[in-house]
Amino acid sequence: MATKLMKALDVAFGHPRGKVGELGGRVMAKVNAKVEAHAVDVLGPTADETVLVVGPGPGVGLRLVGERAFKAIGVDPSEVMLDKARERCADLIVASRVELREGTAARTGQEPSSVDAVVSVDNLQVWDNRPAAFHELFRVLKPGGRLIVSAHRWALGVSEYDLIKEAEAAGFTEVRTSLQQHGGMIPPAVQLFANVPA
Structure with missing residues (x-):
């Protein structure tokens, strides 16, 4: 029974596919909205920056x-x-403000030093290879670039200390975490912040 439940959750949320994945996307759009907004506010993207969004989901x-x-x-x-x-970003795609493509945290398809910032919300727990992903995100960030990764604490499956060490091993500096409470039914999120040396 537990295996069937885990498979269903993976189809809906972990690796969304089919009609169940579409339903999972609708749930994610509602449940994660405050977490997404907070992460973007903290990131503070500016009008002259290119930002990589890893695992944008819906x-x-x-x-x-x-x-x-x-x-x-x-x-x-x-x-x-x-x-x-x-669908959600159609007008911004037409305006060349948003671009979408298939990829993962460990294989973004970006050129080296090509983005000013990276943000990822609620998908760290499904990165196939976290150390490789941190190396990839470090590779694509420009000198002085910044990274914010947010994930529901209950879903992490790894300590915050381990995340910090993995990010530091990839070359990031000023790596730190904080616990963000969003209230209501939304579980607390661990946020990891890191910089690329200028």
Whole structure:
């Protein structure tokens, strides 16, 4: 029974696909909206910056970034989520403010030192290889770039200390975490902040 439940949750939220993935996307858009908005506010994208959004899911945070940054680039391994994000950000895509493509945290498809900031909300727990992902995100960030990763604490499966060490091993500096309470039914989120040396 537990295995069936885990598979169903993975199809809905972990690696969304099919009709169940579409339903999962609608749930994510509602449940994660405050977390997405907070992460984007803390990131503070500016009108001259290019921001990589890792795992934008249904596109709530991607849209917020696209409205503020010069360009938001979303990479997600789920075609279902890419479709939902395209729908949500259609006008920004037409205006060349948002770009979407298939990819993962460990394989973004970005050129080295090509983005000013990276933000990822509620998908760290499904990164296949966290150390490789941190190295990739360090690679694509410009000198002086910044990273924010937010994930529901209950879903992490790893200590905050381990996350900090993995980010530092990739070259990030000023790595720190904080616990963000969003109230109501939304579980607390661990946020990791890191910088690339200028």
